[in-house]
Amino acid sequence: MKRFAIFPFLILLLLVGCKNKSRDALTDTMTSGVIKIAVDENFEPIIQEEIEVFEALTPMAGIVPIYCSEVDAVNYLLKDSVRLAITTRELSSQEMESFHSRKFFPRSIKLAIDGIALIVNNQNPDSLISVSQLEKILTGEITDWKELYPASRLGKLQLVFDNPNSSTVRFAMDSICKGKPLYEELKAQKTNSEVINYVARTPGAIGVIGVNWLGNPRDTTNLSFNDRIRVMAVSRAKIAIPENSFKPYQAYLATGSYPLSRNVYILLNDPRGALPSGLTAFLTGARGQRIILKSGLVPATEPVRIVNVKDE
Secondary structure (H helix, E strand, O other), rough: OOHHHHHHHHHHHHHHHHHHHHHHHOOOOOOOOEEEEEEHHHHHHHHHHHHOOOOOOOOOOHHHHHHOOOOHHHHHHOOOOOOOOOOOOOOOOHHHHHHHOOOOOOOOEEEEEEEEEEEEOOOOOOOOEHHHHHHHHHOOOOOOOOOOOOOOOEEEEEEEEOOOOOOHHHHHHHHOOOOOOOOOOOOOOOOOHHHHHHHHHOEEEEEEHHHOEEEEEOOOOOOOEOOOOOEOEEEEEOEEEHHHHOOOHHHHHOOOOOOOOEEEEEEOOOOOOOOHHHHHHHHHHHHHHHHHHHEEEEOOOOOOOOOOOOOO
């Protein structure tokens, strides 16, 4: 009899254990637990620093970033593989409908203002370009440096992106080319750092990268860029001259003078209000925004001090 009386007790323990296991699968709180987040690779340097500071302040929390293309970051969110993604666009109406059909109501929170930077080799003496000229390069109407600068001896122009699914490619198609197809001979690397390496060794190349990859670690003022390459000044005018062209300095991003700027968003799908929400509160709070300010991007909430910048 005693042997049979044990069975109900064992079944009860099994049920309790299964319940606890199910509960422990989502144990993260605002300040504890371990989660994955998806991050547009353009923002790897700044988000890595944000994570390190957040984890130092909240030692019970662990953030595992997946640095990937913007397309992949949104797909991770749509598939519920992550509950937070950092991108340069908000969710489309179709994507929102997909979430709503599953009773999820994600939010888009502006994190910063970023810029698309154009970089050239240090041997290239020409560093002014207009948006209309850039459009012609992107669509294949301009393929040689002489078409930009008649005295140039650099020959064939090579324009290089990070990868075909990146947010920089989408920005080029949507905001510069207005839907026109990109020139099929444009080159693609895998990451922003590979674009910098390619341009640094290729005199005839123009690289397209995110601004926060340009940081000069020796300059805490954000008034100079990576000295391995040169950064082009861009003009909205048809003809680019020094007086109407701007480099992607923080002040020019803040005032809108630099024409190739874009917003950065946190896409949050966290109905429980747990660790993804805790990280969002940090990123949009004073400390998180100061890190963005230091990186050279424009924070969404912290003020930016405007200073006069003397270009080289």
